[in-house]
Amino acid sequence: MNHDEMMTLALDEARRALEHNDVPVGALCVIDDRVLASRHNEKELRKDATCHAEILAIRDALSMIGDKYLTGVTVYTTLEPCVMCAGALVTVRCERVVFGAFDPKSGAASSLYNLCCDPRLNAEVAVVAGVQQEACSRILKEFFATKR
Amino acid sequence: MNHDEMMTLALDEARRALEHNDVPVGALCVIDDRVLASRHNEKELRKDATCHAEILAIRDALSMIGDKYLTGVTVYTTLEPCVMCAGALVTVRCERVVFGAFDPKSGAASSLYNLCCDPRLNAEVAVVAGVQQEACSRILKEFFATKR
8 A cells, every 4th residue: 555545544543433422533553554543533532641552552552463563564644743743653662654644833843843753763764754744734624613 | 939940849759750760850830839749750560651750740730720721830851841841831731841851852941942032932931040050960860970
């Protein structure tokens, strides 16, 4: 599957967050075209601001493969990772992150910082930005429009 | 209790990581002199590179207080937070982080970055650096000396 098709799956996952009134962000961990984990934002559901889609997917994938690192794994996420999530991607040494919408207010893989690619850190994570950018932005805009 | 006394408790917690051969780092979440959570690094124990002391303590504290944010909470940690942990501190909007040893290789609350204090992000977390710096460094140096 290509990046577009994987991002479509991540968007499907993002929509599940709407069921519990969470900001619709979805994330997948993928290796060799196999989806290891697919999660959405559960901040409100779990009353835990750290429960971003990426963090939950990373934890599931680590548990799936039984290793402390996600070597060779690509993480797909509908929204540019924040500082915490970009740090987690580096910490688990995944190979690549592919994101959809840019987050000009708190994005840390292009917008405010690119923490995935700092040669001073232990690992670097390749970044592919803006895959299905419009669809990934639209779902967020529609969600926030209902909040006004 | 003052910062020195709290850091002594964090150091006691850090030592518990040695029982399972993890890098000895300890972290507390404290509000009004009450310790909500006390955890140590469990990366090796859980085969999960995201299981830093700060992340585990933050998750416990959120669950203790039943809120999605750690408003008013001070996090004590024996080692300067990495990018992921600094991001988590901002994400949960805790009030302050107090750390012991500086981490020149991956510290993100003074050394490489100060991600806790970026006015562009949603929240800022005050940083108190170098409390019991020598004791917090020594326990790490002793651990790594046994690995050579």
